[in-house]
Amino acid sequence: MPDYSLSGKPAFLRVFTLTALFSLSLISHGAHAEQNLPRVQVVQPEVRELTEWxxxxxxxEAVEMVELRARVTGYLDKVHFQDGQMVEKGDLLFEIDPRPYEAAVARAEAELARMDSQLKLADLDTKRxxxxxxxxxxxQEEVDTRRARFQEANANVASAAAAVKTAKLDLQYAKITAPVSGRISNRRVDVGNLVGSGDAGQALTTIVSLDPLHFVFDVSETEYLELIRLPQGQDQLANGRAMPTELxxxxxxxxxxxGRIDFVDNRLDENTGTLRMRVVVDNADGVLRPGLFARLRLPTSQNAEAMLVPDKAIVTDQAAKVVMTVDEEGKVIPKPVELGTLQGNMRVIRHGLEISDRIIVEGLLRARPGTEVNAVPYQADEQANNDGQDS
Known part of the structure; x- marks a missing residue:
């Protein structure tokens, strides 16, 4: 029967066999130890040119908004629009009963004619x-008296002429027209009701212009300083040049x-610490309405190199933002970072990272600062599949 024991082999074969067995034992132990380390997926920062926003x-808000009120008192006689329709400047909207004001015009004109006849008589007396x-x-005293009567009659004619103008204005105000073009609201007063004049009277309706519109937003002191220190920020915000925006x-x-910024307020609000800005936005399609909320973005850099990491790699540590990295020895090293804007699912990192750093993207719950981990390359597709299976 053949002897397969080591004792029957030459010495060099016994040494070789023992060495191989020892090496296999070390490899197995190392693999087993690495397998026991927490597994994390890492990725290096991506550098590319982009525009930050x-x-x-x-x-x-409407560029023009008018609250229509009557300038004269009277009973509402006619309404010449449908609620919510578009109107043009000068369109007739309401009519107040004009008969009292027509009578007032006739009375004022008659008074003017009477004053004019007295003026002619006074002129003849003065010349005589x-x-x-x-x-x-x-x-001489009688002549002076006649001259004074002529001057008084002349003043009476001017006063009567002014009264005629006032009466005609009141008659004109009985027809209420649109002061601006835009969309009109519903009528607040029905035909037959008595409407008052001025601020004491009830508002009849409102009109808002729709194209273009103003978009109003507030920026903090820090954001304003960031914008004003851009290469062209001083010209665009301080010197009146329009800054382009997207919404x-x-x-x-x-x-x-x-749109374009056309107005920056002259002071910050003392209570909120914010600065009011306004953008002019075209509304040719008519979708936008005053009162709608929207998002606006401004370019803070153009075609500049930026370092980006997946946004889910950012960890919050109290007030600081931290990224977990893996050093050459496989240990977890936290690094505080300064964040920039969000670009899709990638976050711009302004300071705190090197291009050679390995960022932990998956397995953050298993990564503790100072502990060793088993770092493998980040597989986005694999993670997406795992998320789908988990759901």
Whole structure:
């Protein structure tokens, strides 16, 4: 029977066999130890050129909004519009019963005619008195009296003429027209009701312009300083040049709407510490309405190199933002970072990382600072499949 024991082999074969067995034991032990380490997936930062944006929330406002009130008192006689329709500047909207004001015009014109006849009489008396004065047939005092009566009659004519203008204005105000173009609201007063004039009277309706619209938003002191220190921020915000912007509604995914900043307030609000800004936005499609909320973004850098990491790799440690990295020895090293804008599912990192750092993306719950981990390359597709299975 063949002898397979080591004792029957030459010495060099016994040494070789023992060495191989020892090496296999070390490899097995190392693999077993690595298998017991927490497994994390890591990725290196991505560097690419991009345009960074700052996003804000605001509300649309009408460029022009008019609350229609009657300028004269009277009974509402006619309404010439449908609730909610578009109107043009100068369109007739309401009519107040004009008969009292037509009578007032006739009365004022009659008074003007009476004053005019008195003026002519006073003029004749004055001229006659001046001729008699040259013949010493009348005293100077009488001539002065006639001249004063002429001046009084002249003033009465001017006063009557002004009264005619006032009466005609009141008659004109009995027809209420649209002062601006836009969309009108519903009528607040029905035909037959008595409407008052001025602020004491009830508002009849409102009109708002729709194209273009204003988009109003507030920025903090820090955000304002960031914008004003851009390469062209001083010219665009401080010196009156329009800064381009992009907008989207709450149900829109893409930034398809554009506008331009045309107004920056002259002071920060003392209570909120914010600065009011305004954007002019075209509304050719008529979708936008005053009062709608929307998101706006401003470019803070253009075609600049930026370092990006997956946003889910960011960890919050009290007030600081931290990224977990793995060093050459396989130990977890936390690094505080300064965050930039969000680009899709990637976050811009302004400071705190090197391009050679290995960022933990998956397995953050198993990664403790200072502990050793088993770092493997991040597989986005694999993680997506795992998430689908878990769900």
């Amino acid at each position: 700052k996003e804000f929330t605001g509300r649309f 008195g001046e001729r008699l004065l040259t013949q010493s047939a009348i005293s 989207k509604l709450i149900d829109e995914q893409d930034w398809t709407r554009t």
